[in-house]
Amino acid sequence: MTAKVLVVDDTPSIRELIANFLRKSGYQVIEANNGKEALEKALSNVPDIVVTDVVMPEMNGFELCRSLKKNPVTQNSRIVVCTSKNQDIDRLWGMKQGADIYLTKPFTEEEMIEAIQSVAV
């Protein structure tokens, strides 16, 4: 069974790029424009993995992390944070909010796939 991945990013080009990488590797991809939309979609679809940006309007990536972890429906979904915020404090905070992988932009296809694979098991 193929894993269901929810890709969240407010920049359409990056979102598309990630989605393409994942589809290519055989994952089922759902896309969301921001955190709020992502939460709604996660509740209805219950993804295995959520790949999210941090800086977004309406609801940011960390808020999304907390909401997912609080809700029993989605608390088992694995989370990969993919962001341009690359300081140590950002990484530490992200891991605390429930992220399993903290990936910094720019990233390569390999890096992304490797990260997804590491949490997909």
Added chain:
Amino acid sequence: METPLDENIETIKENKDETTPIVASQKNYVSLRKQLLYSLIYALGIPLAVATFWGYSFLEKNTKVTIDRRLSKKALLAKDILSLSLEQAATIPLSMTSNPAVLEAIKEGNKKVVAENMTALSVPLLESNFSTTKLLQPNAALNNYLQITAKNSNFSEIFITESLGLNVAYSQQPSDFAQQDEAWWQKAKNSSRYISDPDFDASSNAYGISLIQPIKDPKTQQFLGVIKAVLPISYLKEITTYYLKDTDFFDSQQVQVIDTQAKKAITTIGGAEAIENTAIIGGDAIARITDILQSVSQKPQFTPEEILSQIPPDIKLRKVTINNLIAEQVQSSPENNPLTLSFNYQDKKYTLTPIPNTSFIVAASIDRSEVQSAANQLLIRFLILILSVFVITTVVILILSRKITNPLRELAVKAQEAASGNLEVRADLIGTTETITLAHSFNNLVEKVEQSIEKQARILHNAEITRREAVAVAEEQQEKNARIQQELLDLLGDVEGASTGDLTVRSRISDGEIGIVADFFNSIIESLREIVAQVKVASEQVNVSVGENQETISQLATEASQQANQITQTVTSVEQITQSIQEVAHNAQEAAKVAHIASNKAELGGESMELTVNSIKQLRGTIDQTADKVKSLGEASQDISRVISLINQIAMQTNLLSINASIEAARAGEEGKGFAVVAEEVGELATQSSEATKEVGSIIAKIQTEIYQVVEAMEIGLSQAEEGTQLVENTKDSLLQIMEVSYQIDHLVQSISKTTVSQAETSQNVTQLMEQIAQVSEQTSQVSQSASNSLESTVAIAKDLQSSVGAFKVERTAETTDISNT
């Protein structure tokens, strides 16, 4: 190459300004000129001030002493003028005593007196004899001589008397001819010449002093006569004024010649002329002092204490000095050592001196204010002098200091210019050798400085490059700071609402350095939101449940309080019952007492009854005995009536006998006659006895009747007594019954009393119990009330909590509700 150099110089200028602020330093240091001036003040000003003070005090004292002396001198001058005038005037009469014409005239006169035996004539007679001429014998030549002498020597009159006091010659006709009754004349006759007190002279019609000179024979020293010369006061006044007017007077200075006898001033000289003033300056106080001085100065010997002790204490004199009171000196040469008394009284200064041999005192006075003003004028002059010396010295010093400091100042200006950056400046070589050397050294110094500055400029150029780089870095840093600050501002703007309770706010995370902090805030606010939502629910629940309980408990409280009220009422009723029971007990006790008393009374009644029965019984016995006695009395009376009838029979037989005896007597005739009388007498007696027995018989019959009646009455009494006894017995029985009943009542009542007492105790206990119950129910009521109250406050607190939590805004949209509920 030039631009950096200029900048360097500017930098140097700045540095110099910072390290050596010349302008500021000038304020802290004192210029040479000022220093000179200060030294001048210390070196010249202080000694001058001291000298001024010392000089002034010395001169002030000196001035005052001088004025004092002038005052005394004026007094002494007036004194001298007057004494000299008097002395001079006194020489005229003296010279006349050796005038042959005068001596001749007196001798002529004396001769005439002797010849005409005038010594025996009285004064009025002499006066009337010589009333026209007032002269012993006319002597026109001598009169003329006296007239001329008087006129020349300013006497108002001169006249001469001989040894009896009769006028020998005169300058003008005097009022009297005979002078021997005049006091001055008698005094002159007995002593040497003298000057009289001022007096009004009638003959000369003037107020004057008389100079009295006795005339003695040059050879024999025999008293020949008297010369009297009157010197008018107006002359003394005139001569004093004449001599004093040209002397130097102060404005307020006045000299008075005081007549101590008349207590007035004969003349007052103030300033340049005599003033028509007879009042003594200084008034009564000075008049009294002149009196004292006059009286003391008349004594041959006196001490200063004597004068001082006589001055009355109410006159306050100050600075009193008494001159020349060494008695020997005064005695030896009074002219050279005149007595003066100086003092301050009120606002004037006085010097008094007596005129020897007269009652005159010269008083010189001056206002003390004038003395002071003289001293003050002196002070002003002195101050002006000192001030001008000081000013002149200051000016000289200033000019001198300017001359010295000017080149130095110029050099200082140049130096300041150089210090402020103008290194082209050069000092002029002027002034003294020292200043020229100084200027030269300054020029060398400036050149050296110029060279070293150029060297420094190159080093500074390199430093400048480094500095610019550092500035760029700093600017970058600053930009970064500004960015962070902007981010912080955005963040604060986002979360500001949270501080007023709006928990729906959220901060936008940014790409910046502190973007993560924004999310940190979000996380906190989310947690708070959840907590607040939970608190809201909990407080609502509390509110509802407490509201339910509250009603029940307040009902309970109301009921408890009603119960308490009822119990209180019950307690009141029980108390009332207790009270009535106590009353019953009390009444029962009272009844028992009454019953007891009745019982006692009945007992007493029983006893009395017993006594009554006994006495009735005794009465019956007595009555029985009496009846017996009466019966025996009746029997005795019957015996008496039997005896009486026997006596009656005897009487009748006696009577019969007497009749027989009389018959026999009659038969015997004469001889029986006497016997017949006796028989007759016996017969009469027998008749009388019979009658008496009859009377006794009737009395006894009466007694017997009465005895019978008594017996009857006795029997009735006896039956009555028996009836009484019966009645008393009955009564006694009734009383016994009463006693028994009252005993029973007593018992009953006592048992009632006991019962009621125990009842009362019981009801007392009941009351106490009820009271305890009342207290308990009161407490219950209070406790339930306070429970109700605490519940109310709990509700209030819950409501407060609700409203406080309500201040937090937790719901914005339907989506967030889900979060808060979970």
